[in-house]
Amino acid sequence: MTLAKLVVKNITRRRGRFVFTLLGITIGIASFVTFLAMGGSLKSEIYRETAALGANLVVIPKGSCGYEQLSILTGDQMPTNISAEEIASIRAIRGLTVVPFLAQQTAINNRPVTVSGIEPAATLAFKRWQVARGAYFARDDENGVVLGAGAARQFELQPDATVTIRGEKLPVLGILAETGGRDDATLFLSLPLAQRLFKSADNVSYAAIRVDNLALTEGYIEQIRVATGLGVVSDKQMLKSVLGIVGTVNITLQLIAAVAVLAAAFGIINTMVAATYERKREIGILQALGARRRTIFTLFMLEAGFYGVIGGVTGVIGGLATAVIATPYISQNAFTTLVKGSGNGTLVDAKVIAGSILFSAIVAVVAGIYPAWRAARLTPVEAISYE
Amino acid sequence: MSDVIIRTEHAAKTYATGAVSTTALKDVSLEILQGSFTCIVGPSGHGKSTLMHLIGGLDRPTDGKVYIGGMEISGIANSDLARLRGTRIGFVFQFFNLLQGLTAIENVEIAMMLAGVPEREQRVRAEELLARVGLAEKAGSKPSQLSGGQQQRVAIARALANDPDILLMDEPTGNLDSQAEAEILDLLQTLHSQGKTVVIVTHSDEVSRRAERIIRVRDGLVAH
Numbered sequence: 361m362t363l364a365k366l367v368v369k370n371i372t373r374r375r376g377r378f379v380f381t382l383l384g385i386t387i388g389i390a391s392f393v394t395f396l397a398m399g400g401s402l403k404s405e406i407y408r409e410t411a412a413l414g415a416n417l418v419v420i421p422k423g424s425c426g427y428e429q430l431s432i433l434t435g436d437q438m439p440t441n442i443s444a445e446e447i448a449s450i451r452a453i454r455g456l457t458v459v460p461f462l463a464q465q466t467a468i469n470n471r472p473v474t475v476s477g478i479e480p481a482a483t484l485a486f487k488r489w490q491v492a493r494g495a496y497f498a499r500d501d502e503n504g505v506v507l508g509a510g511a512a513r514q515f516e517l518q519p520d521a522t523v524t525i526r527g528e529k530l531p532v533l534g535i536l537a538e539t540g541g542r543d544d545a546t547l548f549l550s551l552p553l554a555q556r557l558f559k560s561a562d563n564v565s566y567a568a569i570r571v572d573n574l575a576l577t578e579g580y581i582e583q584i585r586v587a588t589g590l591g592v593v594s595d596k597q598m599l600k601s602v603l604g605i606v607g608t609v610n611i612t613l614q615l616i617a618a619v620a621v622l623a624a625a626f627g628i629i630n631t632m633v634a635a636t637y638e639r640k641r642e643i644g645i646l647q648a649l650g651a652r653r654r655t656i657f658t659l660f661m662l663e664a665g666f667y668g669v670i671g672g673v674t675g676v677i678g679g680l681a682t683a684v685i686a687t688p689y690i691s692q693n694a695f696t697t698l699v700k701g702s703g704n705g706t707l708v709d710a711k712v713i714a715g716s717i718l719f720s721a722i723v724a725v726v727a728g729i730y731p732a733w734r735a736a737r738l739t740p741v742e743a744i745s746y747e
Numbered sequence: 748m749s750d751v752i753i754r755t756e757h758a759a760k761t762y763a764t765g766a767v768s769t770t771a772l773k774d775v776s777l778e779i780l781q782g783s784f785t786c787i788v789g790p791s792g793h794g795k796s797t798l799m800h801l802i803g804g805l806d807r808p809t810d811g812k813v814y815i816g817g818m819e820i821s822g823i824a825n826s827d828l829a830r831l832r833g834t835r836i837g838f839v840f841q842f843f844n845l846l847q848g849l850t851a852i853e854n855v856e857i858a859m860m861l862a863g864v865p866e867r868e869q870r871v872r873a874e875e876l877l878a879r880v881g882l883a884e885k886a887g888s889k890p891s892q893l894s895g896g897q898q899q900r901v902a903i904a905r906a907l908a909n910d911p912d913i914l915l916m917d918e919p920t921g922n923l924d925s926q927a928e929a930e931i932l933d934l935l936q937t938l939h940s941q942g943k944t945v946v947i948v949t950h951s952d953e954v955s956r957r958a959e960r961i962i963r964v965r966d967g968l969v970a971h
Contacts, residue, residue: 361849361856362866373848645844648805649905650833650861652826740805740832744840745796 363655367662370639381631382671388621389675389720390682395617396712397683399610406606409433410599412541414487415568416577418598419450419458419584420591426601428566429593431463433602435474435542438463438565440558446588447567453583455572459486460564462554466525466547468515474546475525477554477564480506486570487543494519494534501552504533510544525549526557621720625727628667632660632731636738643735644743657736664728665721672720676713752912752944753779753802757811759967760797771797773967774811779946781912784939786955787948789964795948796917798964802946803915804832816912833862837906841918844902845890851901852877852886858908876904880934896927903934913944920951932957 371378410433420428421441431438440462451458462477480497483489489496496506505523507515512535517523521532525547538544555562571580581592593601636643643656651659760772772794779785779802789795800806801813807821807828814820816835820828832838845854855873856866864872877883880900890898899919906914914935920928928951936957939945947954955961963970 361853361860361869363860366849366857366860369848369853641844642846645840645846646857646861647829648803648832648838648840649858650829650909652829654826655829655861741800744805744844 363659363662367659367666370635370659371663371666377631377634381627381667382674384624384627385621385667385671385720385724386674386678388617388624389672389716390678391620392614392617392719393676393679393712393716394682394686395610395613396716397680399606399613400712401683402606402610403603406433406599406602408540409542410595410602412539412543413568413595414570415459416571416574416595417456417569417580417584418593418595419567419569419588420593421566422589422591424591426605429598430602430605432566432598433542435463435465435476435546437465440464440560440563440565442564442567442590444562444564446590447564449587450567450569450584453580453587455576456580457482457486457570457572458567459483459569460551460567462551462558462560462563463565464554464558468523468525471514473511473515474542475549475554475558476543476546477549477551477558479551480548483548486568487539489539489543490537491534492537494532496534497550499550501550502533503550503553504531506533506548507535508544508546508548509536509538511547514545523547528557621723624671625723628664628724628727629730631667632664632728633734635663636660636731636735639735640738640743643738644740644745647738647740648744653736656738657732660732660735661725661728664732665725668721668724668727669717671724672717675720676716679716750781751778751814752781752816753777753946754814755798755802755808755811756814758798758801758808758813759810760794760801760806761809770967772801772808775964775967775969776811777962777969779944781944782939782942784935784945784957784959785947785962786958786960787946787962787964788950788955789970791950793964794967795964799915799917799946799948803836803838804828805838833858834909835911836913836915837903837908837911839899839902839906839914839916839919841921845898845905847890850887850889851882851893851904854890854901855905855908858905862909864909872908873904876907877901879907880904894927895923896930899923899927899931900934903931903938907938911943913946914938916945916947916949918949918951919947920949920954925953928953 418432419442421439428438447458447460450456459479459482464475464477465472466475467473480500484496492509497504507517517532519532519534522529523532536543571577577594581594584590584592646656755775755777758772758775761768761770775798787795787798801808804815804820812819812821815831820831846857849857852873855876856869859869859872874883874886877886880903882897882900885893885897893901920931923931932954935945949955
């Protein structure tokens, strides 16, 4: 017999209580890990989308905040109030490649989908897309739809099929090769068609810009502002403000999870305090057999720690499973759509796993201090005369 | 075999519960010889169990002194007292007090575990001890699968685990039928003949009849 074996026997003797206490800490740690995993994939997805956008600068409506910048990355619907004249005056500045986008949403078979109005030729050059099947737009105002690879799969569309957008039947021209980014889940229309269907005159939502000489970026920002009065952000600024929003959301979610873990800690305290009452006699026997106070204290601390480690392991497994299973079902929402887009790219490294288990063990051990102290404080006579 | 192994000098014990204090033992001076078979008898509530707690190192006197094997225990550290209980004294209680979640052999092993005996040695010695009390074939049984007499024999095997000088028992046959009681008493007799000091707190005439010496406790005093 060893102290460790005694601990396992003590804990597993009351199976129901063991399972319920364990469930408490498991759920707490699982939600913690789920949020951490989702937050992790959200963050990596934002980096990926920013890179996929391929722009050094983004022109957005004046007075836009971080949310609009986030919408560019998530493919959310955006206001369309940048006029054709404004785009023209930006294009008049030398050394810039300017590509306007009309960001809209529609539904196919009651499922929401991102629609992007583009200048076909300019965008193809800018994004360096490959066409996997069918054809790309032949003219800049061609009536038809080009689909991202993911959207084609989702709606089971092939070239030559027909798709109805805003009541208008449109032929599917072609399907793009996988890009790994948001474009995969998008329907592309030529800009004039999109503007007509979504009644946005000759306006667009935002423009992506690549500068020829990166050293002059600051100067270009100023020039565009003076020429148009629109908001201009660099890719780095955009990344920073979007990560800021996501970070706030992440911290909020993790705080909620921390509350769950805290509640579980009180579950452990409750179980262990109940155990000190129930096992008073047993503690007395151990003392009569020569157990020191330190031994009794250690015994109870180990029991609490055991809950923490086992709960941590099951929590991590449960959390990762939840993240993998739940992610595809998360509804369209600016904050979560990226996670959905990231598919199975759940980002959890060994550090998160080890950290969560350690966290769980520490919480449990801290929760065990009071019950262990109570148990160790009993005098042998007190414990042994207890009926 | 005439060394004094347990000695009390004017030992007294007062329990304070809030404002009320109860004197359980008033002034007890006694000597118990090594290798003797002693019974402590007396009416309920007169201090028998308190006396047993004091001479077993489970409690300390509020006044006076208690010596076990020449060591004065009322002032020593808790951890030293625990070690003393673990190595020099074997306890057996009325309600068997086995750990319910453990098997018979594990109950015996745990006493050795607390004394720091290596695991492999624990198993070997526990098997020997269970054989000695006639329960070799019940080693894997849980307490709930054993009769009262069998449980008490496991408790005796556990008390013997660290080869103590003294066996201290509180009503060891109080919950047993006469046949089981006789078996336990025969076992104690054998242990006594092998040199153990046996001290039993009891109400039973059957038990006290076997004693070499009887100490009567009445009103917190030893009646002479």
